[in-house]
Amino acid sequence: MSRIRLVAIVFLALTFSAVLFADFVAPAPYAKQFREVPNAAPSLKHLLGTDDLGRDSFSRLLYGSRVSLLLAPAAALLSTLIAAFVGGSAGYLGGWFERVALAATDLSLSLPWLFLLLTVRALLPLNVAPVTSVVVTFALLGVLGWSSSGRVICSGARAIRESDFVLQAKALGCAPHRLILRQVLPNLQPVLSAQFWTSIPIFIIAEANLGILGLGVAEPLPSWGNLLRGLENWPEVKASPWKLAPIVALIAVVSCFQLIFQKRENLAS
Amino acid sequence: MWIRALPKHFLRLALTIMLGGLLGATLVRLAPGFGVDERELDTRLNTQSIELLRQSHASQRNILGYYRGYLAGLFRGDLGVSTSLDRPVAELFAERLPVTLHSVGIGVAAGWLLGFLLALPAALFRWKAYEIFTAGLSGLFLSLPAAILGLGLVYAGGPASLAIALVVFPRVLQYARNILVQSAALPHVLAAHARGLHRTRVLLWHVLPNAAPLLFALAGISVSMAFGAAIPIEAICDYPGIGQLTWQAALSRDLPVLVNVTLLITVITLAANSLSDLASSAFVRQRI
Numbered sequence: 001m002s003r004i005r006l007v008a009i010v011f012l013a014l015t016f017s018a019v020l021f022a023d024f025v026a027p028a029p030y031a032k033q034f035r036e037v038p039n040a041a042p043s044l045k046h047l048l049g050t051d052d053l054g055r056d057s058f059s060r061l062l063y064g065s066r067v068s069l070l071l072a073p074a075a076a077l078l079s080t081l082i083a084a085f086v087g088g089s090a091g092y093l094g095g096w097f098e099r100v101a102l103a104a105t106d107l108s109l110s111l112p113w114l115f116l117l118l119t120v121r122a123l124l125p126l127n128v129a130p131v132t133s134v135v136v137t138f139a140l141l142g143v144l145g146w147s148s149s150g151r152v153i154c155s156g157a158r159a160i161r162e163s164d165f166v167l168q169a170k171a172l173g174c175a176p177h178r179l180i181l182r183q184v185l186p187n188l189q190p191v192l193s194a195q196f197w198t199s200i201p202i203f204i205i206a207e208a209n210l211g212i213l214g215l216g217v218a219e220p221l222p223s224w225g226n227l228l229r230g231l232e233n234w235p236e237v238k239a240s241p242w243k244l245a246p247i248v249a250l251i252a253v254v255s256c257f258q259l260i261f262q263k264r265e266n267l268a269s
Numbered sequence: 270m271w272i273r274a275l276p277k278h279f280l281r282l283a284l285t286i287m288l289g290g291l292l293g294a295t296l297v298r299l300a301p302g303f304g305v306d307e308r309e310l311d312t313r314l315n316t317q318s319i320e321l322l323r324q325s326h327a328s329q330r331n332i333l334g335y336y337r338g339y340l341a342g343l344f345r346g347d348l349g350v351s352t353s354l355d356r357p358v359a360e361l362f363a364e365r366l367p368v369t370l371h372s373v374g375i376g377v378a379a380g381w382l383l384g385f386l387l388a389l390p391a392a393l394f395r396w397k398a399y400e401i402f403t404a405g406l407s408g409l410f411l412s413l414p415a416a417i418l419g420l421g422l423v424y425a426g427g428p429a430s431l432a433i434a435l436v437v438f439p440r441v442l443q444y445a446r447n448i449l450v451q452s453a454a455l456p457h458v459l460a461a462h463a464r465g466l467h468r469t470r471v472l473l474w475h476v477l478p479n480a481a482p483l484l485f486a487l488a489g490i491s492v493s494m495a496f497g498a499a500i501p502i503e504a505i506c507d508y509p510g511i512g513q514l515t516w517q518a519a520l521s522r523d524l525p526v527l528v529n530v531t532l533l534i535t536v537i538t539l540a541a542n543s544l545s546d547l548a549s550s551a552f553v554r555q556r557i
Contacts, residue, residue, distance in 0.1 A: 110542070111289050112534040114497040115515060119293070119527040122519035205414050209501045212416035213516055228417065232505075234424045247417060254412035 008256035015253060019066040026059035031220040041240065048242050051230065055220075061245055064222035068204050069253070071138040076199035078142030083149035084192055090150075091157025092184055102154065108147035114206070117144055121215050130221035137216055141203045149195040156191040160184050197261040201254045208250060224250050278547065282539050286532070287340075289539075293531040294336050339528070348529045353521035358529045361514060366533075369503070369510035373495045376433025380491065383434065384441025391442075392449030393472065403446065407439035416501035429499075429508040436498040437491050444487050445480075452480040482549040489545030493538040 018025050027045070028034075038054040040046055048057035090101030117140055124136060160166055160183070169183055204224065210216035211225010212232075219226060227246040230237070237243045314322075342349060348358035390396070391403045410418075415436050422432045452458065458475045496512075503512030511530060518526035 107285055107288050107292065110285055110535055110539050111293060112493065112496060112531060112538055114500060115527075115531045115534050116293060118500065118515060118519045119531060122522055122527065201412070205412075208414040209416050212414065212420075213501055213504055213519075215519060228414070231417070231420060234420075247413075250414075251409065251412045255408050258408050258411065 005259055008259040012256045019069050022062040022066050026062045028056040028059045030060050030063040030222050042242050048245050060222040064224055064227045067134055067223040072200050072203040075138040075142035075203045076196050079146040079199055080192055080196040082146040083153050087150035087153030088157045091154040092161050105147050105150045113144045130218040133218040141206055153191055156188055160187050201257040278543055282543055286536055289535045290532045291336050294528055349525035351523050351526045353523040358525055365511050365514050369499055372430040373499055375430035377437055377491055377495045379434035380437025381441055384438040385445055388442050388445040391446045407442045410439035415498040416505050419502035419505035423506050429502050429506045432502045433495050433498050437495055448480045448483045452476045481552050485545045485549035489542040492541035496534050
């Protein structure tokens, strides 16, 4: 393993630990207002200062990272499961089922998923709670982002179906469920894991784009998307460069994912 | 001849568009807030008025009925009326589509030029330092949300098409580099090098023709990437195109605009992918 990948793994491990234990690491709750010090500069009490509502920016960054870093893997898991079910069964069963499933995958691939995501996200109830908005946003990412993974998994499953060891197992009278559990799934595991890990940064960035547009996680719950909205006021950011912390954190985390899973990405594509 | 495949291709395209539109409309219909009108929050309205508002959305509740009516209108050239802007959707498209097509066209072309020019030396010469530089550069831009690139361009005073180019180029750089590396490692290419053929001749006669079908496919995909990036970029840059219209429609729950935009982008995406498929198969057949 190269040194740079090791550094990336350590950085991600530290970041995940910090966001998992945000309740203990953060100096204040994410919604608590320090009304006497709005827009404060970094200090020992407020490591990244405060926002215009007087909320501690470091705490909001930690909690926001928790939302993005815990729910993006959940969305990736959901999309990989859907892709594994559709693509895996299509590739393994073959015949008309494969043709129908591939047609559905192509249909789903042809839909502009960001436009569709924006449309469905915009049609949430008016009085949606912040927690519901975050769950729905990431669930939509998971449900709409499965198709490209489905195609890759389908071709992987097809290759396994046509392999000699599966033919031999079938000839020996291996039961279908045993064949799937003991032969097909373990051999599909590298493709599934590649799809899972490469989906995470994609979903993190998709949420960030939605959040900047005001269609992501609802306030006061922080996420990288709505924290990045603070960058819209450039004169203020120029005067207080510590407000760039959310974008620096986003670039660092997504780059680390890319560094660690570069080989898997090649496998996934 | 590949031309014989055209009618089948168009039929498949039309069928996919119809099914895609139905799927889009179904997803919208299943959204938990479907049929909810912001005017319901107006405290001056009594229960009867709110009920009347809800009934006005009743025609959209039956998915098949709604879609049938929508398709019938579509064939007459009637895309409906925007509920938030109170203008025909066709008129809005006629106004805004050329703006987006212009910025996406320039963005894709510039992104390809930059990405491909950077990928060529990375694939052909395999200089370690250059590889690290291109990997770092593409990694950095891949980590940035399109909206942030748009924001950067607003502050720098650059055009929206440049932000689209910056979204497209790292993907082109990464994939084109991989495709060219694979193509350059083929046995006949190595044999050509061994026989002392000039590097440019090997590139133009052996590496690029082998990579062409995959590069055509990448070109098709980059069009849909660019349209996806157009929403946040146009919204942030205040650029009066389809992306900005989609964002405004999403914020004001303008269903007619949203459904039509989804269908329009599906058509453009499919057309771009079909063109790249046709170009690829025509190229392969010509070589055979």
